[in-house]
Amino acid sequence: MILNGSEILLECLLEQEVETVFGYPGGAVLNIYDALYKYKDKIRHVLTCHEQGAAHAADGYARSTGKVGVCLATSGPGATNLVTGIATAYMDSTPMVAITGNVTRPLLGKDSFQEVDITGITLPITKHNFMVKNVDDLAHTIREAFRIAQEGRPGPVLVDIPKDITAQKGVYIKKEPVKVARSNKHITEEALLEVSKLINESSRPFIYAGGGVISSGASEELIALAEKIDSPTSASLMCMGGFPVTHPLYTGMIGMHGTKASNLGAWECDLLIAIGARFSDRVISSNDNLEGAKIIHLDIDPAEINKNVKVDASLIGDIKESLRKLIPLLNKKDNKEWINKMNIYKEEGRGTSKESDELTPEFLFSKINELTDGEAIVTTEVGQHQMWASQFYKHIEPRRFITSGGLGTMGFGLGAAIGCKVANPDKLVINIAGDGSFAMNCNELATSYAQKAPVVTIIVNNNALGMVRQWQNFFYEERYSHTSINRGTNFVKLVEAYGGKGFLVERKEQLEPALKEAFNSSVPIVIDYRVHEDKKVFPMVAPGALINQIIYEEDV
Incomplete structure (x- = not known):
């Protein structure tokens, strides 16, 4: 089938089951918008007020569904207005494909009107980015962008398309999207035995769950793990809802504004099990917090292992797959004394409610x-x-x-x-x-x-x-x-x-x-x-302080 570059782009989006694109038109993407007019019954375009809004909307779409979010912007300022949204998605591992237009190929590198090196600008905040310089490469590039955005640790990918490529004719052959397999090649028997041994030997395990639990759809497995080893379980900001607040083993958010039970649980445990988390400075504050416990780290990204915290054992791979293989190797535990202690901290952390007419x-x-x-x-x-x-x-x-x-x-x-x-x-x-x-x-x-x-x-x-x-x-x-x-x-x-x-x-x-x-x-x-302007967030741990040095409202 002979189509122009814009039509090839939209056909590839349809291959990936994209239903919605968030964007803002401009000169360099006029051909794409002309094609969107023809495809309006197949792909919904949401016109935002600002390109940054389009990137954030694509991010919210992706996080709430687990699908890839797609945003579209023109060259120059349109592309740079996406940058904050792309960086947001990168830091939080959100699968997103950002598509930008650029000036025609003969004008590249000549400081042309609304030209910017968007691939150079976004190199540090994308999993990968592409500039398409041949219409015959366009379909493959779009397919690769979606694969990369979803594979392994999710994240944003940018595809920059010069305007003349969007007008050129090329051959389009429909292909079924490649199914992205869960990453499990590094989940070895040796690593599983090493991790399970540490868990089975512990009497005061404590789970610190991060956003990777939600990305991999592993909430049920996380609950099963916590229940089997009778472990108090905390969540980072990115894992809110990954472990239900109604569960008796839940201790609350951990870190700078974490609960008393979560912060003291991490301080007093003999084994810290970090799952899909990256030991952020807003959680750990200081590495001195972790000196008294052995540490296990489960993460899909090998670069996170031993990056911020030295660990005793690790499992590298998709969290859902890791937990599925790990849980059968674990002994059923009853840590009654440890759980009772955490329940006391939970009760103490609730404080006493004060009746007031003031809005809070x-x-x-x-x-x-x-x-x-x-x-x-x-x-x-x-x-x-x-x-x-x-x-x-x-x-x-x-x-x-x-x-x-x-x-x-x-x-x-x-x-x-x-x-x-x-x-x-x-x-x-x-x-x-x-x-x-x-x-x-x-x-x-x-x-x-x-x-x-x-x-x-x-x-x-x-x-x-x-x-x-x-x-x-x-x-x-x-x-x-x-x-x-x-x-x-x-x-x-x-x-x-x-x-x-x-x-x-x-x-x-x-x-x-x-x-x-x-x-x-x-x-x-x-x-x-x-x-009131002086209403503060409590509890709080000061930056760099030990995680048990918690400031409460009554302390101030």
């Missing part, structure tokens, strides 16, 4: 939990509100908590929420935002309205860049340099200008009626939920 994050999430029972998809921006969402929302299923963990991208949540809603139109999607983060990409409210993808944004509004202000309070002697916002933005009027509806919540009795209406709305909703 705890009150907000208690109402959200009451009305959703953990069944909504929750996205977040980045900051204090993100930590409160991880601490207080009822995370019971994987792929329902979508947040920027590694890069910490302010402005991520609304675009990601739109991607989640497009992928899951029958699910309630809630974006938890801060007033600082929300201002960065609030223009995507227009996308939410135009695409009939209504999401509910709840702004935990403290009139400040709350997390930075919290650090200034703790570590900079209360020098609040440029973290009080004082912009006077009327978020209710703002969302109304975009065709949605807003609610101002300043008293407790206003919250539940606002949430009930918001959760049944067919237009974008913004709830401006006012909290």
Whole structure:
């Protein structure tokens, strides 16, 4: 079949069962958009307000479904506007294919209008990237991009296509997509025996589960492991929902803003089992935290083993496959004394609830939990509100908590929420935002309205860049340099200008009626939920401190 490059591109997307592309047109991709017009009954194009919004939407689409997200942008500034979204996906191992246009081949390298070396720019933040210089290579390149994005540790791949390639004719032969096999060639019998021996010998095992558990679909296997060896189980920010909060062995999030039970569990265990996690500085803080325990590391990426922490044994491969092969080798355990100790820490960590008329994050999430029972998809921006969402929302299923963990991208949540809603139109999607983060990409409210993808944004509004202000309070002697916002933005009027509806919540009795209406709305909703500017995230471990040196609210 003879097709032009743009048609070959779209046929290859159809091969990969792509139903939705998030993007923004421009001169270098005009031929692709002309083809999209012809293919509009087969591929939905979601026009965002900004290319960064398209990248975040593709990311949210991918994380909530497990499929590859696809975004599309023109050359030059269109391509560079994708960079933050690509880097976000790279840090959190999200499968994404970003397609960019470029100037025609004769103009490459001549500082042409809207020319940029996007493959050079994105080299450190992609698993791989391509520039297509021959139309006969285009189909193979697109297929390779999807394979690479999904294979092994998932991540983003960029394909840059000069404009003349999108117009040239070439031969297209349809092919079935290559099924990406689970990585298990390094899961050797020797490694399995070494790991199982350490687990069987331990009396105080502790599991630290990361985002790889969700990427590999291994939540059931993680639960089976924890139950068989009777191990307290914590989760990183990226694993929220990978182990249900309702399970009696769950100890909560681990790390800088982790629970008392999780942090002390990691400190006092005799065996730390890290699964699909990378020992981030926000979790481990200092390697001195791990000197008292043996360490096992299960990860699909060999580069992560011994990168941040020296381990005693490891299993390299897909987490689901690793756990399937490991669990039968383990002895059934009953660590009653150890579990009782963790239960005491869990109870102590809950603290004493204080009745107050003041609006708090705890009150907000208690109402959200009451009305959703953990069944909504929750996205977040980045900051204090993100930590409160991880601490207080009822995370019971994987792929329902979508947040920027590694890069910490302010402005991520609304675009990601739109991607989640497009992928899951029958699910309630809630974006938890801060007033600082929300201002960065609030223009995507227009996308939410135009695409009939209504999401509910709840702004935990403290009139400040709350997390930075919290650090200034703790570590900079209360020098609040440029973290009080004082912009006077009327978020209710703002969302109304975009065709949605807003609610101002300043008293407790206003919250539940606002949430009930918001959760049944067919237009974008913004709830401006006012909290005090000095409300802080607790508990907290200072950067570089030992993980048992936990700061509680009553300490301050």
